Amino acid sequence: MxxxxxxxxxxxxxxxxxxxxxxxxxxxxxxxxxxxxxxxxxxxxxxxxxxxxxxxxxxxxxxxxxxxxxxxxxxxxxxxxxxxxxxxxxxxxxxxxxxxxxxxxxxxxxxxxxxxxxxxxxxxxxxxxxxxxxxxxxxxxxxxxxxxxxxxxxxxxxxxxxxxxxxxxxxxxxxxxxxxxxxxxxxxxxxxxxxxxxxxxxxxxxxxxxxxxxxxxxxxxxxxxxxxxxxCPTEVEVAQAQAVVKAADRADGQLVRADGQMVGPPLVAAARAVLDRAQNKPKPVPHGGNQ
Incomplete structure (x- = not known):
């Protein structure tokens, strides 16, 4: 790095x-x-x-x-x-x-x-x-x-x-x-x-x-x-990520099913990244700035 x-x-x-x-x-x-x-x-x-x-x-x-x-x-x-x-x-x-x-x-x-x-x-x-x-x-x-x-x-x-x-x-x-x-x-x-x-x-x-x-x-x-x-993640992506993280937290590191998917560490890491991006979502900026 x-x-x-x-x-x-x-x-x-x-x-x-x-x-x-x-x-x-x-x-x-x-x-x-x-x-x-x-x-x-x-x-x-x-x-x-x-x-x-x-x-x-x-x-x-x-x-x-x-x-x-x-x-x-x-x-x-x-x-x-x-x-x-x-x-x-x-x-x-x-x-x-x-x-x-x-x-x-x-x-x-x-x-x-x-x-x-x-x-x-x-x-x-x-x-x-x-x-x-x-x-x-x-x-x-x-x-x-x-x-x-x-x-x-x-x-x-x-x-x-x-x-x-x-x-x-x-x-x-x-x-x-x-x-x-x-x-x-x-x-x-x-x-x-x-x-x-x-x-x-x-x-x-x-x-x-x-x-x-x-x-x-x-x-x-x-x-x-x-x-x-x-x-920025969509509302659907955020909801899916929340479901994955919630299921993973309940499973305590074990494989678990969430929304029809088997959830393992890579999917959990990706879901947490989505939620991190959602939390850092910028405030809306008005259109119309001209150079």
Missing amino acids: STGRTAPGGTWLITPPSDGRLKAALRAQPDVALLDLEDSVPPYGKESARTAALAHFNSGTVRGATVLGLRVNAPGTVHGLKDLVAIADAGLRDTLVLVPKVEAARDLELVAQALQETAAGVRICALIETPCALFRLDDIFASPVLGGVVFGAADYAAATGCRRTSSSLLWARSSMAAAAAAHGIPSIDSPYFDLKDPQGLRREAQEARDLGFTGKGAIHPDQLPIIRAAF
């Missing part, structure tokens, strides 16, 4: 650091609000985006329970190195840094070394988005500095030439979720990019939950209620 600081699961809202979008993001109360310095910022805007992002950390903006983080540029690039120097110089603490294009544990450990003296408490997360990374999951996920992982479907599909469909990405997504569970770290599924297709988002979020991801990314506040609903 990773010994790094663990990142939150749940909803991760990715947003550019400019144009007032952070305020809209925070109103939607994601578990993580991730200011993006990479894909959403053109090369000519990197310097100003970096300055704007760091200003948000020092502005005293009320974040509630939301963790504020940064998706930096790849550390092997000039802008990635500048991002790390800026974070270190600013002395950011207790924040989250998402590192793109991770293909080895060493990529993460170099980031940790760069930040360890002045940026204490940083949770370092890996963006897994290349075929090479998928074949090195055990090495990457065993890193003691790793606090969580995010799947990058768009870059992975571009690198492999596959379509961005459920069947095409099934192996990559299930491999990531399983490896993360084996190492005891949260795993966040890729965002759904079609803002005009809420049914597609609902379907993909439910698939992510079923595969074992602990959360999902979003690119707009209006996507968050759908993602939350997908990851």
Whole structure:
């Protein structure tokens, strides 16, 4: 299991650091609000985006329970190195840094070394988005500095030439979720990019939950209620879990029948996990936040 600081699961809202979008993001109360310095910022805007992002950390903006983080540029690039120097110089603490294009544990450990003296408490997360990374999951996920992982479907599909469909990405997504569970770290599924297709988002979020991801990314506040609903147990699931746990408690560790099923330790553990998720169910968030 990773010994790094663990990142939150749940909803991760990715947003550019400019144009007032952070305020809209925070109103939607994601578990993580991730200011993006990479894909959403053109090369000519990197310097100003970096300055704007760091200003948000020092502005005293009320974040509630939301963790504020940064998706930096790849550390092997000039802008990635500048991002790390800026974070270190600013002395950011207790924040989250998402590192793109991770293909080895060493990529993460170099980031940790760069930040360890002045940026204490940083949770370092890996963006897994290349075929090479998928074949090195055990090495990457065993890193003691790793606090969580995010799947990058768009870059992975571009690198492999596959379509961005459920069947095409099934192996990559299930491999990531399983490896993360084996190492005891949260795993966040890729965002759904079609803002005009809420049914597609609902379907993909439910698939992510079923595969074992602990959360999902979003690119707009209006996507968050759908993602939350997908990851919260239904009333039927809660009732079934309660029946299993009640039967197991009465049986004192012995196999027992509940709702027509034979209940053993794996089913009991799964039922308790469902009840834990139900107890942590977030409060409803109003629709309508705009970036």
